[in-house]
Structure formats: C-alpha cells, structure tokens
Amino acid sequence: MNILSLLISALSQGMIYAPMALGVYIAFRILNTPDLTIDGSFVAGMCVCAVVTIAGHPYLALLCGMAVGALAGLLTGLMQTQLRINPILSGILTMTGLYTINFMVLGGQSNLYLQRTAVNSAGAETQVASDTLYKTFRAFLVELTGNKRLDNNLSVLIITAVIVAVVAAVLAVFFHTRTGMAIRATGDNEEMVRSSSINADRSRIFGIMLSNALVAFSGALLCEQQRYADLNFGNGMLVVGLASVIIGQVFFGKRSVTLGIISAVVGSLIYRIILQAAYKIDMPSYAVKLLSAVIVVIALTLPLLKRLVTERRANREEETEA
Amino acid sequence: MSGLSLIGLKKVFEKGTPNAKLALDQVNLEVASGDFITVLGSNGAGKSTLFNAILGKFRLDRGKIILDGEDITRLKDYKRAYNIGCLYQNPLRGTAPNMTIEENLALAYTRKARKSFFAVNKKDSEYFRSLLRELDLGLEDRMKTQMGLLSGGQRQAASLLMATIAEPKLLLLDEHTAALDPATAEKVLDLTKKIIAKRQLTCLMITHNMQSALALGNRTIVMDSGRIVLDVSGAEREQLTVPQLLQRFRENAGKELSADRMLLG
Numbered sequence: 178m179n180i181l182s183l184l185i186s187a188l189s190q191g192m193i194y195a196p197m198a199l200g201v202y203i204a205f206r207i208l209n210t211p212d213l214t215i216d217g218s219f220v221a222g223m224c225v226c227a228v229v230t231i232a233g234h235p236y237l238a239l240l241c242g243m244a245v246g247a248l249a250g251l252l253t254g255l256m257q258t259q260l261r262i263n264p265i266l267s268g269i270l271t272m273t274g275l276y277t278i279n280f281m282v283l284g285g286q287s288n289l290y291l292q293r294t295a296v297n298s299a300g301a302e303t304q305v306a307s308d309t310l311y312k313t314f315r316a317f318l319v320e321l322t323g324n325k326r327l328d329n330n331l332s333v334l335i336i337t338a339v340i341v342a343v344v345a346a347v348l349a350v351f352f353h354t355r356t357g358m359a360i361r362a363t364g365d366n367e368e369m370v371r372s373s374s375i376n377a378d379r380s381r382i383f384g385i386m387l388s389n390a391l392v393a394f395s396g397a398l399l400c401e402q403q404r405y406a407d408l409n410f411g412n413g414m415l416v417v418g419l420a421s422v423i424i425g426q427v428f429f430g431k432r433s434v435t436l437g438i439i440s441a442v443v444g445s446l447i448y449r450i451i452l453q454a455a456y457k458i459d460m461p462s463y464a465v466k467l468l469s470a471v472i473v474v475i476a477l478t479l480p481l482l483k484r485l486v487t488e489r490r491a492n493r494e495e496e497t498e499a
Numbered sequence: 500m501s502g503l504s505l506i507g508l509k510k511v512f513e514k515g516t517p518n519a520k521l522a523l524d525q526v527n528l529e530v531a532s533g534d535f536i537t538v539l540g541s542n543g544a545g546k547s548t549l550f551n552a553i554l555g556k557f558r559l560d561r562g563k564i565i566l567d568g569e570d571i572t573r574l575k576d577y578k579r580a581y582n583i584g585c586l587y588q589n590p591l592r593g594t595a596p597n598m599t600i601e602e603n604l605a606l607a608y609t610r611k612a613r614k615s616f617f618a619v620n621k622k623d624s625e626y627f628r629s630l631l632r633e634l635d636l637g638l639e640d641r642m643k644t645q646m647g648l649l650s651g652g653q654r655q656a657a658s659l660l661m662a663t664i665a666e667p668k669l670l671l672l673d674e675h676t677a678a679l680d681p682a683t684a685e686k687v688l689d690l691t692k693k694i695i696a697k698r699q700l701t702c703l704m705i706t707h708n709m710q711s712a713l714a715l716g717n718r719t720i721v722m723d724s725g726r727i728v729l730d731v732s733g734a735e736r737e738q739l740t741v742p743q744l745l746q747r748f749r750e751n752a753g754k755e756l757s758a759d760r761m762l763l764g
Contacts, residue, residue, distance in 0.1 A: 355609055358598075358618040362606050365595035369603075372593065373661070374580040374610040431597075 182328060187453035189334035191446035193402055194417065195341045197395035198425070198445040199348065200246075201418030202437060203388040207352070209364040210257075212385060213268030213415060215392050217275035218249040220411035222393025224282040227289045227406035235309045239397045246393020247386040249275060254382030272411075279408055287408040291401070309401040310336065333402055340398075344391070345442055349435045360384040361434060392418070413466045420469045421445040423476040448472075501567045502701060503530040503669055508552055508562035510725075522548040524725035526562070530669075530703070535695060535716030538705045539744075541756060545725040546705045550671050553703075555579045567668050581610050584662030586655070586675040593658030596647030600638060600657060601627060603646050607661035630660055634690060652683035656690055663694050670695065672704040709741045719744075723752040 197219060204212040222242035229238035249271055256267035283289045291307040306312070315332040319325055351357040362370045363380040370377040392414075400406045425444025429436045448469075455468060508526040513519050522545050530536060540546045552559055555576035564572045571579050586593060594603050604627045605618045612623060624642070631639035634656050638649075646654060655675060663670060672691065676684035692715070695702050706712050712719050718732035721744070728751040731739055739747075748756040 353617050353619065355615070355618045358602060358606060359609070362595045362598060362602075365597045366592075369593055369595055369661075370606070371577040372580050372585055373607045374577055374665075375606070376577055 182330065183453055183457065184450070185328060185334055186330045187449040188446055189330045189337060189402075190452075191449035192334060192337035192341050192442075193398045194395055194421070194449065195337075195442045195445040196344055196391040196398070197414065198418050198421035198441040198448075199345070199438060200388040200391035200395070201415065202422045202441040203384060203391070205419065206422065206431075206437060207361055207364045207434065208381065208384045208388070210264045210381075210385075211268070212253060212388065213265060214249050214253045214271045214275075214385070214389055215268070215415045215418060216411040216413070217272030217279070218246040218389040218393045218411075219396040219414045220279050220406075220408060221245045221249055221275050221282075222396030223400040223406040223410060224279045224289070224408070225393075226397035226400045227291060228282055228284075230291050230309060230401060231289070231293055231307050233308070235307070235313070235401060238401070239310065239394065242397030242400070243390045243394045246396075247390040249393070250386035250389030251382065253389070254385040257385070258378040258381055276408070283406060283408060289406045291404045306404065309404065310398075311402050337398060337402075341442060344394075345438050349438050352434045352438075356380075356383070360387075413469065416466070416469045416473055417448070420472045420476070421448045423473060424448055424451075427476070501532040501668070502534065503553070503567075504528070504563075504565040505530075505549075505553070506563040506565070508549070508564070509560045510548065510552060510557065511560055514560075522725050523552060523559075523562075526725070526727060528720070528727060528730075530701060532567075532701055533699055534718055535700075535702045536704070536718045536720060537712040537716050538703055538720055538722065539707070539709060539712050539756075540722035544722040546722050547673055548725070549722070550585070550673055550703070550705070553579075553669070553671065554583060554585055581665075582668040583671065584665070584667035584669070585671040586658055586662050586673065588674040588677045590651045590655040590658060590678060593661060594646045594654050597645060599643050599645055600631070600649075601642040603657065604630075604661060604664060608664050611665040630664065633693075634660065650683075652679050652687060655679060655683075655687050659687065659690060659694065663698060663700065666698060668701060670700045670702040672702065674705050674707065677707065709744060713739060713741070713744065721748055721756070723748070723754075723756075728752045 197215075201215060204210060204215065222245060225245045226238040226242035229241045253267045253271045256262045256270065257264050262270070280287075291309060292304045293307060294302055295305040297303050311333055314336045315327065315329060318332045318335070319327050352361060359370060359375050359380045360383060362375075363377045363384065367377045367381075370380065396410070399410075421444035422441050423444070424447050425440030425442070428443060429440035431437065451472075452465060452468070455464070456462070460468070505526055505528040508523045510523040511519055512522050526545075526549060538546050538549075551557060553564060555571070555574060559572065562572070563570060566579075566582060595606070598606070601619055601624060605612075605623060608623060608627075609618070615623070628639045628642065631642070636653055636656055638653065638657065646657065649657065659675070675691070676687050679687060688711075694700070702716070704716065706715075713736065717736075718730070719736060720727050721729035729744075729747055731747075745756055
C-alpha cells in the first residue's frame with residue numbers, strides 16, 4: 178500500500194471512532210466525570226446494530242445502536258444521581274451488566290458476522306453479505322464515477338466524514354442552547370446550576386445519555402464497516418477516546434466548547450494516523466492498548482512537568498540573583 | 500401575605516449517634532416583605548444551618564417554611580431557588596469558572612428569561628451589559644471573558660448579580676464579603692446595599708461584624724445553640740450600641756457572645 182492509501186485508511190478509521198471521542202469529550206471534559214460505561218456502550222451499539230442490520234435495516238440499525246447507548250447512559254446517570262453511587266462505580270456496574278446483555282443480543286456467541294443464509298438458484302444454501310450503509314454508499318459512488326476499483330476506504334471516509342460533520346455541527350449548536358449550556362454548567366459548577374433553579378440531576382443524566390449515545394453510534398458505524406460485531410471489542414475503548422481528546426487538546430487548547438468538539442474529532446484522526454505509522458514500523462497489533470495508555474499518561478503528565486520546569490527555572494534565576 | 504415565615508424549625512444532625520447535634524431548636528421567625536435582617540452569632544450557633552434549611556439543602560425534623568404565602572417545606576432545593584437567591588463566603592461557589600461572564604449571567608437568568616433557542620442572545624446581552632455597567636468594575640467590556648480569570652472581588656460582584664438577576668423574593672447573604680480584602684469587601688457591600696434598595700429585596704445577611712450588623716438593614720437577630728436569642732428592630736435597635744448588644748446577649752443566652760471571629764468595631 179502506498180502512503181496515500183494508508184492515510185485514507187487511517188482517516189476513515191479516525192472518522193468512525195470520532196463520535197466515540199466526542200462522547201468521551203462530553204463525559205470527561207464537559208461533565209467533568211469519569212464514565213466507564215463507555216467500554217460497554219460501544220459494544221452494545223455494535224451488537225444491536227449487527228442484529229438489526231442482519232434483519233435488513235442498516236440505517237435503522239445505526240439509530241438503534243445509538244438508542245441502546247443512550248439507555249446505558251440513562252442507567253449510569255440514574256445510579257449516579259438518584260442512588261448516589263460513585264460515578265466511576267456506576268459506570269463499571271453498567272458496563273459489567275451490559276456484557277451479559279450484549280452476549281444475549283449476539284445470540285449467545287462472542288461474535289456475529291453481517292450475513293444471512295440464502296438459497297441460490299441451484300437450491301444450495303449460501304451466505305449472503307447483509308446490506309450496510311457502507312456497501313450501499315460504495316455501490317452509489319462506483320456508479321457515479323464509473324470506477325469499479327474505487328478504494329473502499331475512500332468511500333468509507335467520505336460518507337463517515339459527512340456524518341461526523343453533521344453530528345459535530347449539531348453538537349456545537351446544542352451546547353449553546355439553554356439545555357446544552359445547563360449541561361456544561363453542571364460539569365463546571367453543579368451548585369451554581371441548582372442555585373439558578375435548574376435541575377442539575379436532569380442535566381447530568383441527559384449529558385451522560387448523549388455521551389453514551391455517541392459512543393454506541395461509533396460502535397454501530399464500526400460494526401457496519403468491518404461487517405462483524407465482537408463482544409470484546411470495547412476493552413480499553415475509554416483510553417482510546419481519552420487519548421484522542423487529549424491529542425486534540427494539544428492542537429486546539431481548552432478554550433471553547435466548539436473548539437473542544439473540533440479538537441476531539443481531529444484528535445481521533447491523528448490518533449489513527451499515529452497507530453497506522455506504528456503498524457508501518459511493524460508494531461504488532463496487540464501493542465495498541467499499551468501505546469494508547471502510554472500516550473494518555475504522557476499527555477496527563479505534561480502540565481506537571483511544565484510546572485516543574487518553570488519552578489526550577491525560577492529557582493535557578495533566584496539563585497543567580499542572590 | 501408576603502415575606503417569609505419560619506415556624507418551629509427543628510433539626511438534629513446525626514440523630515441517634517453519640518455525635519448528635521441539635522442544630523436548629525424551635526426557630527420561629529417572621530420576615531416582612533422588604534425587611535433587611537442582619538444575623539449574628541458565634542461559630543456553630545446555627546446561622547448557616549438556618550440558611551441551608553431555607554434553601555432546602557436538608558430535610559427538617561419539624562417545622563414549616565412559608566415564602567410569600569407558599570409552603571416550600573417539602574420543595575426540592577433547585578425549585579426553591581426559583582425565588583431565593585444566595586451568596587456564600589467563597590466567591591468560587593457562585594460562578595462557573597470555565598464559562599464566560601455572559602454565559603454565567605444567562606444561566607442564572609434562565610429561570611425568568613423569555614424562551615429563546617440560544618442561551619446567549621442579543622436582547623438579554625444588552626440587559627446583562629447594563630447590569631454589569633452598574634457594578635462599575637469594567638466587566639461590561641469583558642463579557643466574553645471566562646469567569647475563572649476574574650479576581651475574587653469581581654467574581655463575588657458577578658455572583659451578586661447572578662443571585663439577584665431573576666428578582667428573587669428572598670436574598671440570603673452568608674458572610675459574602677468575609678473572604679475579600681477590606682477595600683473590595685467594602686465595595687461589594689456597597690453594591691449589595693445598592694441592589695437591595697433598587698430591587699426592594701427581602702434579605703437576610705449573616706455577618707460577623709457587630710458594628711455593621713447594627714448599621715445595615717432594619718432588624719438584627721442573634722443566634723445561639725440553634726435558637727434565636729435576640730431580635731431587635733426599630734427605635735430600640737437604632738439606639739443599641741455594641742456593648743449593649745453584648746449585654747443583652749449575656750442576659751438572654753446566659754453566656755458571653757464568643758468573640759473569636761467577631762469584630763466589635
């Protein structure tokens with residue numbers, strides 16, 4: 178593969194994971210609350226999407242995936258606000274419970290391919306690939322351009338980029354409405370929100386639902402793109418999302434919510450490019466998780482290092498003056 | 500009838516444990532509409548607990564709270580906040596640091612604002628600008644600045660605006676100038692007096708400065724061990740000096756008003 182097709186492949190993956198990064202951004206940066214539901218809701222989105230796609234409704238499948246994510250978020254949110262369970266534990270509980278649900282959705286197996294059994298003209302049973310968003314869009318592009326050898330990743334990139342752009346724009350607008358601003362304020366100073374006669378619990382629950390709906394949507398997109406759902410795909414997904422958000426922040430800072438949304442998307446793209454580069458130098462695929470964890474640790478340590486350096490410099494200057 | 504009625508408020512914290520503390524003991528208080536009452540008392544006398552009871556931060560063991568004719572005893576805290584503004588000692592408590600001044604005001608105004616799609620809109624912004632101009636701190640030109648970049652005094656002034664922007668029926672001030680330097684404290688207090696007078700607010704203010712407790716407002720109450728032990732107003736209060744106040748407290752409470760944090764002058 179040449180560099181360009183590698184880049185297209187990385188960008189297409191980055192776009193598919195971008196809603197997940199947005200979900201993590203909403204949970205960690207806007208609501209300021211660590212939410213581990215994410216690992217579970219990603220897979221839930223995948224599983225539900227797989228089942229509905231196989232049933233022949235690839236578009237409805239994406240919405241169903243999203244809805245199941247929102248539902249997972251609702252459970253976590255209720256545990257946090259009504260049962261007063263620690264936020265991290267609430268997320269772990271939902272994630273753990275979801276494993277069983279996901280297993281059941283997949284019909285008691287750990288993975289499911291997007292295909293169904295059909296009978297061909299000779300009367301023999303064959304496996305037919307289910308229609309997906311990506312399959313349909315590629316067929317459309319091939320017809321449009323007349324290029325039968327069209328790079329599959331390119332078509333994935335184009336349609337996903339359009340979807341992500343719409344999602345990001347809607348989010349940017351939403352966070353400037355009264356409801357959206359109340360969610361932001363709840364993450365910033367919950368007491369102030371209550372004092373302003375706004376139901377902070379409701380804002381928090383709604384924020385967690387939105388976050389997990391986006392994460393599950395990402396899972397659903399990935400499911401249709403790679404044509405299978407896998408029960409164990411969510412492990413460490415949170416760290417991947419966090420890495421994307423932090424990488425984005427390096428480029429855009431923390432200034433406004435709109436920039437934050439853009440930076441989460443760009444962070445997801447850059448993260449996939451870094452991974453692609455790492456594969457290129459023969460990094461084994463199982464090293465991904467370690468690499469992600471290291472990126473997050475380094476990025477989170479940067480502010481501390483920066484402070485230590487400035488303090489030391491200040492000390493040295495004081496000494497030379499004395 | 501309007502105003503605030505507290506009827507037989509009682510609260511024991513950690514009931515049934517060796518640490519049980521009687522925080523409010525049969526507190527009765529009638530606040531007339533337009534009253535500006537200063538609240539005195541040593542640490543642990545129950546002043547802040549009384550405020551938290553009015554704000555609905557905990558459930559009372561007994562008693563009733565009636566605000567402007569409406570029984571709010573069982574109302575959730577954020578619902579009460581529709582009509583009650585509150586300001587604390589810590590200027591950080593009243594504002595969201597990562598949001599702009601404009602967004603903070605818009606959020607506080609949400610409860611009374613006309614319906615609009617965007618929280619920050621032109622018409623409201625003009626109103627906020629005029630309010631900020633009255634503070635005379637130059638904040639009207641910094642409406643897009645993040646709240647966290649302001650000084651403590653500026654943040655407290657902004658919090659004051661936020662607490663009063665929705666024309667509350669009751670304003671609670673819990674030593675809201677105590678954490679500020681003297682010059683800033685005086686400025687914020689002046690602003691407070693101005694806003695209370697302009698909006699004709701009913702107000703309770705906790706302070707530890709006895710002199711200003713007697714000088715400000717139209718009525719002073721002193722608390723001890725969860726009870727109101729002294730309640731003076733009118734001509735009686737006008738003639739009252741700080742030494743006399745201490746004397747009266749000693750007679751009613753049977754002990755000295757501990758002056759650890761109290762300022763006499």
